[in-house]
Amino acid sequence: MPYQRRHNRWSEIRDILADLKSLEADPRYRKAARLNAEFFRTARTPFSFLWWLLFKAPKLRRRREDIVELLDLPLPRWQKAVLETLSWFEVWLGALKLIRDHIIGELETMCRTKQEPIVIASFGCGGMELERQISYQLLRKRFKFPLVFIGIDYSASSFEVARAKFDNLLSRGMVEIKTVDHLGSKELAEIKAAARPDCFSLVFLHEDAFRLRELPENSFDLVYHTRLRHHLTPEERQRLDDLAVYLAPRVVELDDISSVIGIIIVSIFVWRFPSVLNGAVLSYLRDFSQEELVANREDGWNVVFAGRPLRSYLRLHDKPGLTAPAATG
Numbered sequence: 001m002p003y004q005r006r007h008n009r010w011s012e013i014r015d016i017l018a019d020l021k022s023l024e025a026d027p028r029y030r031k032a033a034r035l036n037a038e039f040f041r042t043a044r045t046p047f048s049f050l051w052w053l054l055f056k057a058p059k060l061r062r063r064r065e066d067i068v069e070l071l072d073l074p075l076p077r078w079q080k081a082v083l084e085t086l087s088w089f090e091v092w093l094g095a096l097k098l099i100r101d102h103i104i105g106e107l108e109t110m111c112r113t114k115q116e117p118i119v120i121a122s123f124g125c126g127g128m129e130l131e132r133q134i135s136y137q138l139l140r141k142r143f144k145f146p147l148v149f150i151g152i153d154y155s156a157s158s159f160e161v162a163r164a165k166f167d168n169l170l171s172r173g174m175v176e177i178k179t180v181d182h183l184g185s186k187e188l189a190e191i192k193a194a195a196r197p198d199c200f201s202l203v204f205l206h207e208d209a210f211r212l213r214e215l216p217e218n219s220f221d222l223v224y225h226t227r228l229r230h231h232l233t234p235e236e237r238q239r240l241d242d243l244a245v246y247l248a249p250r251v252v253e254l255d256d257i258s259s260v261i262g263i264i265i266v267s268i269f270v271w272r273f274p275s276v277l278n279g280a281v282l283s284y285l286r287d288f289s290q291e292e293l294v295a296n297r298e299d300g301w302n303v304v305f306a307g308r309p310l311r312s313y314l315r316l317h318d319k320p321g322l323t324a325p326a327a328t329g
């Protein structure tokens, strides 16, 4: 559990409100800081929060493009707290199982035909809980093939959270970890040349995912992202899809489906952790509903729904004409 035993939600809310107050001085973040401050003021008691859920949340849902979560603001202390606790809930609720099993299946297929190391890239990798789970499952299955995970995230806190999780595998020589500030064709070729079948390579790229556009097409075997797209504007979401499809023959995305029941359940479960309550509830307000996902099915993308009562979806894209993943670069 990432939080200390003596964790006090009142003092956490007080500290968050103080940090949001200082952020209000910056015009770039003023509106978002005020929106979040209102959230945390009402999250002080169950009654005020229920009032916010009944009367404010529906209005926010209607103008969801304006929502910015605490995690999106430049407050490293809270980014770290949210990412640590998000990972913990992802373990506890089995919230990554769908994409984890899908990626493992893809890797098992790829290693039968690939001649060179497999390189898979995660956009907005956060605390890399998914990569931790994939690594453990593959080790259990005695998967012996050079495999490189590239985790891309512009938040420095994400690598701090991720690194701590791999200490055990690192000390046993089962993974090697590298941090890079730039990834071009030359760096990617060097990373692939160093990959070994008996030790997974984990590469942290501290950068905005959109900067990967300079890499050649199909630089990766697979691109994936989890709980990322709802943080982006509609224009950025389209750009992210285009970029992912350009960079890999296969793309897979996991995110939650917006629902009132989901908001109620997560509010009860994460009530003790206000910074996570903020991420969970505001994410649900930003997420697509199942009806929207069905109505907006795009050409080339397949959508699979799963989970009950907390619903999530997998969105998959295979490049036409490719029967087996083939990476170049």
Ligand SMILES: C[S@@+](CC[C@H](N)C(=O)[O-])C[C@H]1O[C@@H](n2cnc3c(N)ncnc32)[C@H](O)[C@@H]1O
Binding pocket: 071, 083, 086, 087, 090, 123, 124, 125, 126, 127, 128, 129, 152, 153, 154, 155, 158, 207, 208, 209, 210, 225, 226, 227, 228, 231
């Ligand atoms: C809600 S977290 C999800 C983390 C992780 N994928 C998971 O499911 O646990 C979203 C992450 O995306 C990162 N992020 C958002 N936009 C990004 C971008 N343009 N480039 C890189 N990282 C981004 C944030 O810093 C954050 O760590």
